[in-house]
Every structure is written in structure tokens, then in C-alpha cells.
Amino acid sequence: MPVxxxxxxxxxxxxxxxxxxxxxxxxxxxxxIRVAMADSYNDYPxxxxxxxxxxxxxxxxxxxxxxxxxxxxxxxxxxxRKEPISRDTIARMSAFARHLQYKxxxxxxxxxxxxVDAWGGQxxxxxxxxxxxxxxxx
Numbered sequence: 001m002p003v004x005x006x007x008x009x010x011x012x013x014x015x016x017x018x019x020x021x022x023x024x025x026x027x028x029x030x031x032x033i034r035v036a037m038a039d040s041y042n043d044y045p046x047x048x049x050x051x052x053x054x055x056x057x058x059x060x061x062x063x064x065x066x067x068x069x070x071x072x073x074x075x076x077x078x079x080x081r082k083e084p085i086s087r088d089t090i091a092r093m094s095a096f097a098r099h100l101q102y103k104x105x106x107x108x109x110x111x112x113x114x115x116v117d118a119w120g121g122q123x124x125x126x127x128x129x130x131x132x133x134x135x136x137x138x
Contacts, residue, residue: 040084048124052079055117067111076118093128
């Protein structure tokens with residue numbers, strides 16, 4: 001991705017905003033972005049995307065209520081857009097497997113089904129378990 005000098009004397013990365021005061025700062029930021037993206041994955045199944053979209057659609061009509069933390073809501077939006085997720089996020093998704101027992105709770109009857117779907121549903125959680133083992137080299 002090229003670093004470009006802007007008309008205001010600052011620098012930007014690609015089509016980004018002109019926020020870097022020096023060319024060196026822009027190059028350092030781009031290097032950090034590349035490192036972060038190297039350890040990110042978006043090969044989770046479409047079923048995980050669909051589950052997150054389902055949870056969001058329901059919440060947009062009915063509200064989240066007391067269900068989900070800010071992290072859970074952010075995860076739903078991240079998965080629904082098929083954004084890359086880090087190894088740490090994959091580990092959190094994998095740990096969410098303990099909640100799969102609640103996957104069939106209707107959204108209107110409690111938080112279980114909504115929360116599981118927000119975290120990618122059964123397909124996403126099981127993918128995370130497999131992916132975590134793959135990353136660890138198991």
C-alpha cells in the first residue's frame with residue numbers, strides 16, 4: 001500500500017485520511033497494520049455470518065435487552081461483515097462453546113439463542129475450536 005503525501009503536508013496510507021505528520025510515521029503505521037492482519041482470519045463459514053446477521057436483525061427490531069455485552073454485540077457486527085478476526089478473538093469464540101447448550105432458546109424467551117448466534121452460531125463456534133487447534137499446530 002503506497003504512502004502518499006497530501007496537499008496539507010501530511011501523509012496517508014492508500015485512500016486513507018491525511019493523518020500522519022511524517023512519511024516515516026505513515027510507513028510505521030502501515031507496517032503495524034500488516035503485522036496485525038497477518039495474524040487475522042476470515043475463513044469462518046457463511047453459516048456463522050448468517051447467524052450473526054440473524055441476531056442483529058432481531059435486535060434491530062426488538063432491542064438487545066439485557067442480552068450481550070458490548071464485546072458480544074461488536075462480535076456480531078464483525079462476523080456479519082466477514083471482517084478478519086484475530087487469534088485472540090478466535091479463542092474467545094472457541095470458549096463460547098460452553099454456551100451451545102442454550103442455542104435453541106428462542107430469542108424472545110431469553111438471551112441464549114441470541115448470544116450464541118451473535119458469536120457465529122454453532123457453525124462459527126465449532127469453526128473457532130478447529131481453527132484454534134490449527135493455529136496452535138495441533
